Amino acid sequence: MSTRLDSLCFDANDPLRLARFWAAALLWEIDDETDEEIDVVPIDGTGFPLVFVPVKEPKTGKNRLHLDLVSESPQHQSEIVDRLITLGAQRVDIGQPIDADHVVLADPEGNEFCVVLRGDFLATTDLLGAIVFEPADPIVGRFWSEAAGWPIVYDQDGDTAIRAPDGRGPFVTFGPPTGARKTGKNRLHLDIAPPADGDQAAEVERLLVLGARRVDIGQGDVPWIVMADPEGNEFCVLTPR
Secondary structure (H helix, E strand, O other): OOOEEEEEEEEEOOHHHHHHHHHHHHOOEEEEEOOOOEEEEOOOOOOOOEEEEEOOOOOOOOOOEEEEEEEOOHHHHHHHHHHHHHHOOEEOOOOOOOOOOOEEEEOOOOOEEEEEEOOOOOOOOOOEEEEEEOOOOHHHHHHHHHHHOOOEEEEEOOEEEEOOOOOOOOEEEEOOOOOOOOOOOOOEEEEEEOOOOOOHHHHHHHHHHHOOEEOOOOOOOOOOEEEEOOOOOEEEEOOOO
């Protein structure tokens, strides 16, 4: 077994509230709850949990990573949006066209996400259709394909997508590039982990060769290694598991 995508982490001012929202939104379950993190685990084909960790800093600006939830029809889209608003989401305007076929919402801490209509690209996903890096140069997609061991399944006109080798769970998509500069630490980030018989230090060296770099976000003495991809998006290399 090679390095794998272990989790998608949210920085949260109120981790329990945010975890409860996303568990209800995705119809997943809260599995583990400690002072350090709260895990929301999938009950569909998604191979990794959402992890909510406490931070003091409030969200500022638009996130560079967001989730796409998938609906089956315009009517179903409206039903999902209404359900999410009841759970605590709100509609937000990030400059999307007035006639856009997707609906932009924000969770209770302001993290943007979209409810999209199912198309050919998302034909085989569950409710969680994609984790979206936006904006992103195609080089970021190629980096994450190598980092996580997920093949590139789409690469066209500046947009790239990768997916788990077994073809299950959400896509991770990148692009298109816009030249927008990253400012501040991302509120959402990916964690990857070597296998149980792997080597964390060797994995870090492999990622450095691929174009990552070590970064200091004030993590202090922790067992994971904080790095950034070629566009500065933070991620963590966990201990073997």
